[in-house]
Amino acid sequence: MEGQRLLQVSEVKLTYQPKVKASERYYIAHSEDAYKLLKEHCYDESTLQYKEYFKVILLNQSKRVLGVTNISEGGITETSADVRLILQAALLANAPAIILSHNHPSGNIFPSGIDKDLTRRIIEAAKLMDIQVLDHIIITSDTYYSFTDEGMLNR
Template sequence: METSKTLQNWNQVIEIQLVYKTKVKASQRPYISCSKSVYQLALQCWNPNTIEFFEEFKILLLNQSNKVLGMYEVSSGGIAGTSVDIRMIFAAAIKANAVSLIIIHNHPSGQVKPSEADMQITRKVKEAGRIMDITLLDHLIITPETYYSFVDEGAL
């Protein structure tokens, strides 16, 4: 049962506002046309001093015109993996008002072959995105020299 003190304070609840502001004009946003353009953009955003040191997991957020809204680092971890919380992926996508996203992570080993964990996270994000109408366009595994695209390889 509610106490009278709790009921008296109901109107002091903070109002939640959703706001999206950008400093980049729509005409200046990079356009994503293929996995190679994603790879080139990812290399520009990745720290070259850590790409071969530890694994990082990022998402590229896109608008309806496949223009980049931003890149968000979901997690960073150890040599052989990093923990990914799907809720954090979609919290960022919703806040940016993204209609699609691309998963990107590096393999410090230099090998781009996806692990079973890579395939599982791809399936989970794709399914969650389907429910939320946010399309997973691709998943790239990158190294400084090359990349693997799930779409190009028919794995998505």
């Protein structure tokens, strides 16, 4: 009996109990909508210039927000975003689309080579599961950069 318990696979469990009607959910039509949602409700203005955070907006098929999840919290110049955790969150939320986001405490809105590579890896992995990466938004205290608006997403 003890041996069988030791061989059992651990699993993540999700209970899907929406607290908001689909029609009342925040709608993302453009990058500016995502930026406003992130800036006003998801990032703490008092720490936006302190250290990097990586967050993912989980969307339903109609581009309505199912939720926003924190993937990582890092240091002054970087944070580690695990592709597996990002896709796990999307799968558990039953989200067919996601928007990636992180902040740059320096105030520089332009993506680094690491930002571009990570985005490419997430897009490739998400395609295998029919999850669409709609954008990657880099935010600062003043403005934002949208990979989609700048033609940086290869769909």
